[in-house]
Amino acid sequence: MSSLAGMGHLSLDQAPPLAIPAIFFVTAPVAVMAAGLLLLWSGTFALQLYWLPSVVGLTHLGTLGFLTMTMMGALYQMAPVVAGAPVPFIRLAHLVYLLFCLGVACLSLSLMGLWPGLIFQSFTLISAAILLFLATTGVAIVKSKTQGETVAGMRLALFSLLMLVLLGLTMAGGFVDNSFLGFRQFWLQIHISTALMGWVGGLITAVSWQIIPMFYLTPQFTAVGKKVVLGLTTAGIILPLAVLMASAVAPPNTGGWSPTMLAILGALPAALGVWLVHPYLILRNLNRRRRKRLDPSLRFWQLGLTLAPLTGALAVITCFTEDPRATLLFGWVAIWGWAGIIVHGMLSRIVPFLIWFHRFAPHIGRMPVPAMRNLLPDAWVKFGLGLHVSSLVLGAVAIAMRDPGVSRVTGFLVFSTGLSLLHWIVHLLRQKPDLEVVDEGFSTDEQGLGRSG
Amino acid sequence: MPRILEVLGDLRPDGLLLLSAPVGSNALIASLKERGCRPQVNQLDSDHWQVEVSHKTTPQIADYRDLPAPEPLERILAQVTELPISHAFIVRVPHMPQLLFPVLEQRKLQWCALAQADGSAIVHIRKEETAP
Numbered sequence: 001m002s003s004l005a006g007m008g009h010l011s012l013d014q015a016p017p018l019a020i021p022a023i024f025f026v027t028a029p030v031a032v033m034a035a036g037l038l039l040l041w042s043g044t045f046a047l048q049l050y051w052l053p054s055v056v057g058l059t060h061l062g063t064l065g066f067l068t069m070t071m072m073g074a075l076y077q078m079a080p081v082v083a084g085a086p087v088p089f090i091r092l093a094h095l096v097y098l099l100f101c102l103g104v105a106c107l108s109l110s111l112m113g114l115w116p117g118l119i120f121q122s123f124t125l126i127s128a129a130i131l132l133f134l135a136t137t138g139v140a141i142v143k144s145k146t147q148g149e150t151v152a153g154m155r156l157a158l159f160s161l162l163m164l165v166l167l168g169l170t171m172a173g174g175f176v177d178n179s180f181l182g183f184r185q186f187w188l189q190i191h192i193s194t195a196l197m198g199w200v201g202g203l204i205t206a207v208s209w210q211i212i213p214m215f216y217l218t219p220q221f222t223a224v225g226k227k228v229v230l231g232l233t234t235a236g237i238i239l240p241l242a243v244l245m246a247s248a249v250a251p252p253n254t255g256g257w258s259p260t261m262l263a264i265l266g267a268l269p270a271a272l273g274v275w276l277v278h279p280y281l282i283l284r285n286l287n288r289r290r291r292k293r294l295d296p297s298l299r300f301w302q303l304g305l306t307l308a309p310l311t312g313a314l315a316v317i318t319c320f321t322e323d324p325r326a327t328l329l330f331g332w333v334a335i336w337g338w339a340g341i342i343v344h345g346m347l348s349r350i351v352p353f354l355i356w357f358h359r360f361a362p363h364i365g366r367m368p369v370p371a372m373r374n375l376l377p378d379a380w381v382k383f384g385l386g387l388h389v390s391s392l393v394l395g396a397v398a399i400a401m402r403d404p405g406v407s408r409v410t411g412f413l414v415f416s417t418g419l420s421l422l423h424w425i426v427h428l429l430r431q432k433p434d435l436e437v438v439d440e441g442f443s444t445d446e447q448g449l450g451r452s453g
Numbered sequence: 454m455p456r457i458l459e460v461l462g463d464l465r466p467d468g469l470l471l472l473s474a475p476v477g478s479n480a481l482i483a484s485l486k487e488r489g490c491r492p493q494v495n496q497l498d499s500d501h502w503q504v505e506v507s508h509k510t511t512p513q514i515a516d517y518r519d520l521p522a523p524e525p526l527e528r529i530l531a532q533v534t535e536l537p538i539s540h541a542f543i544v545r546v547p548h549m550p551q552l553l554f555p556v557l558e559q560r561k562l563q564w565c566a567l568a569q570a571d572g573s574a575i576v577h578i579r580k581e582e583t584a585p
């Protein structure tokens with residue numbers, strides 16, 4: 001029995017200042033533009049052999065500069081709202097941002113050969129940034145009392161990020177003095193599966209349970225479906241790491257099974273969860289949404305999720321072929337296709353919402369306030385999607401054909417996608433209400449609603 | 454029944470009482486109607502019934518469950534701005550609107566909310582004389 005007029009208040013959560021997620025979101029497109037310039041400059045060289053420094057640089061501009069940059073900004077925003085975990089020492093986010101930007105810039109410049117010798121510094125900066133991020137946001141989410149698959153998925157993603165830093169640091173040692181602990185391919189395999197399926201996939205799946213029903217009015221997901229995806233992903237992250245630990249104490253080649261093959265088999269459940277079961281559940285729910293109005297960000301979800309099974313299929317193909325193009329194609333589709341398109345789409349929904357919520361929502365009813373969907377023209381978002389998809393398709397062609405001309409056009413389109421994204425994020429950040437028409441005696445707090453209570 | 458009547462007695466004129474029960478009880482409904490209440494019965498599952506009991510003075514419950522985020526937030530804020538002092542606004546929303554509450558507090562509006570089994574929520578917002 002509950003009486004609405006008499007029940008106790010829910011605990012109030014504090015949204016972080018707008019500036020914190022905003023600096024991460026506005027920087028992510030710059031990494032995309034840098035990746036485009038790298039492709040324009042190097043042509044096929046950046047899409048040829050996956051161990052080439054230019055390819056490693058391009059990959060990390062995508063994974064760290066675009067995906068992780070956006071995901072860190074999103075976690076700062078979501079930790080208090082979704083997980084009920086206000087981030088302590090929130091101003092440290094500026095330091096995290098600074099260290100991370102410097103680290104990614106140093107890594108890219110070093111790998112592209114423009115400023116050699118910065119590789120060690122870049123790993124140090126990136127690791128320091130991520131560890132500081134984990135020590136604040138990560139600890140807040142881990143300690144959160146909120147239960148459910150969304151928070152559990154966030155924890156898995158953060159655990160994967162921690163493992164990534166440790167793996168990355170170990171592998172960085174191998175890069176610096178060319179001395180890998182064990183097989184390079186073995187470490188690379190675990191690094192990739194932890195990054196793509198644990199960190200990126202873990203967060204995409206966790207967030208989707210929360211925002212898909214909220215933004216697109218779909219039915220709620222069943223607990224069973226969410227638990228299956230979370231269970232598969234967790235198993236697929238833990239098993240390869242267990243193989244890695246076991247290989248440190250056991251002979252590396254036992255019973256005809258190489259550690260690399262064991263790590264691949266161990267990662268299989270996560271591939272099933274992230275690239276097959278999750279897209280099936282989300283796409284099925286999107287088809288059942290109560291409101292059929294087409295939102296441009298919905299197209300990103302549909303396209304990104306449709307690419308997920310293709311990503312999984314390419315991951316399997318890379319295990320059975322020596323052709324380096326298969327590995328490159330897998331990386332291209334996973335980073336710029338599946339994850340990149342979903343993250344691009346989410347930015348087109350989250351950034352307008354944050355601007356609207358922080359700057360306009362307090363004035364509703366007191367002055368004319370635009371609806372959130374009017375802050376960002378649909379045509380701009382659709383144009384960005386068109387550029388993104390064109391660059392994705394052309395990049396796949398460039399990898400298959402090893403054609404320098406096609407690679408450079410791909411670079412131009414990737415750069416244009418980043419520019420389009422940057423353009424509308426800056427456009428949104430510049431939007432402010434005309435405070436001269438607000439009623440007297442009412443003030444707004446840009447630093448975060450709820451702080452003034 | 455005595456406990457229900459006790460809570461009903463404490464309910465504000467613009468309040469709403471939600472009863473959850475494993476069976477629908479005609480006797481309970483009839484009794485509530487006799488006392489001048491407005492009971493609304495919803496069967497949520499084969500063994501889960503919910504009765505919304507309101508006074509005749511309780512405002513009509515707005516239903517924003519078919520609006521995607523942040524449209525419920527937009528509409529609620531527009532509604533509560535027009536709310537006369539000592540009046541309440543009750544609304545159904547598709548999800549617990551965590552981000553709404555700080556804005557309501559900023560406007561010095563009293564609120565309370567209750568999550569529903571289907572993930573939706575009912576929010577009761579009241580403007581007191583201290584509100585700007």
